[in-house]
Amino acid sequence: MSKAQEQKARLSLEMLEFASGMFKMLGHPLRLQLVELLDLHGPTTVNGLAELTGQAQPTVSLYLNRLKGLGLLGSRREGKETYYFLVHPKLPILLDCVRDCSLE
Amino acid sequence: MSKAQEQKARLSLEMLEFASGMFKMLGHPLRLQLVELLDLHGPTTVNGLAELTGQAQPTVSLYLNRLKGLGLLGSRREGKETYYFLVHPKLPILLDCVRDCSLE
DNA sequence: TAAATATATTGACATTTATACATATGTGAA
DNA sequence: TTCACATATGTATAAATGTCAATATATTTA
Numbered sequence: 079m080s081k082a083q084e085q086k087a088r089l090s091l092e093m094l095e096f097a098s099g100m101f102k103m104l105g106h107p108l109r110l111q112l113v114e115l116l117d118l119h120g121p122t123t124v125n126g127l128a129e130l131t132g133q134a135q136p137t138v139s140l141y142l143n144r145l146k147g148l149g150l151l152g153s154r155r156e157g158k159e160t161y162y163f164l165v166h167p168k169l170p171i172l173l174d175c176v177r178d179c180s181l182e
Numbered sequence: 183m184s185k186a187q188e189q190k191a192r193l194s195l196e197m198l199e200f201a202s203g204m205f206k207m208l209g210h211p212l213r214l215q216l217v218e219l220l221d222l223h224g225p226t227t228v229n230g231l232a233e234l235t236g237q238a239q240p241t242v243s244l245y246l247n248r249l250k251g252l253g254l255l256g257s258r259r260e261g262k263e264t265y266y267f268l269v270h271p272k273l274p275i276l277l278d279c280v281r282d283c284s285l286e
Numbered sequence: 287t288a289a290a291t292a293t294a295t296t297g298a299c300a301t302t303t304a305t306a307c308a309t310a311t312g313t314g315a316a
Numbered sequence: 317t318t319c320a321c322a323t324a325t326g327t328a329t330a331a332a333t334g335t336c337a338a339t340a341t342a343t344t345t346a
Contacts, residue, residue, distance in 0.1 A: 102209025176201040
């Protein structure tokens with residue numbers, strides 16, 4: 079089977095569940111903004127993101143944890159601070175899609 | 183400003199609202215499956231999609247209308263049947279992202 | 287150990303959303 | 317107009333989610 083045919087194979091129900099879960103997680107303005115800011119600024123602390131978004135710290139922390147739980151983000155602790163960063167390889171592509179849309 | 187810099191401009195709150203609304207709409211297994219099937223098969227009737235997904239007709243009709251309302255799908259009536267089809271230009275790109283993920 | 291700072295967790299409430307079912311609307315053929 | 321079929325809409329209940337305040341945990345410094 080050629081590569082093009084492979085790419086157009088029908089998605090399994092399992093994959094649909096997984097992918098829709100991803101989209102659902104991005105289907106919230108603040109969560110999408112957090113991902114976008116991490117794409118622009120690289121690893122950032124919870125308070126840094128709270129200031130950039132103007133949201134309360136517990137709210138930001140909660141969403142960052144949920145994004146991490148789904149495999150979209152990672153985190154590392156440095157002293158008192160926790161830096162979050164993108165880990166899922168497709169996120170920059172999705173964000174570029176969104177940026178393209180905003181230019182049209 | 184270079185094209186690369188344009189592409190990395192920070193998204194407006196308006197755009198974040200709009201884009202997260204799109205992702206939210208795709209954040210449901212059946213809605214994502216409907217979009218995927220329309221990408222694979224081209225324009226398809228409501229009953230056709232109900233059979234392909236195994237879901238009840240009212241459920242499929244409801245979701246198709248919501249996808250259309252957000253500008254992701256279009257429809258045309260031919261006699262008794264209504265054909266739905268993709269209209270948003272970024273959907274095939276997003277679906278290819280998902281298909282790529284399922285191969286890794 | 288105590289205090290200060292950064293982050294994570296919990297609980298309560300309102301709102302939204304999913305789901306299933308019944309039914310209404312619209313179309314073409316008899 | 318009446319019937320049969322395709323689609324759309326409405327309703328009710330259950331489940332999931334957002335939001336925010338209070339509080340707990342963890343780390344560093346005094």
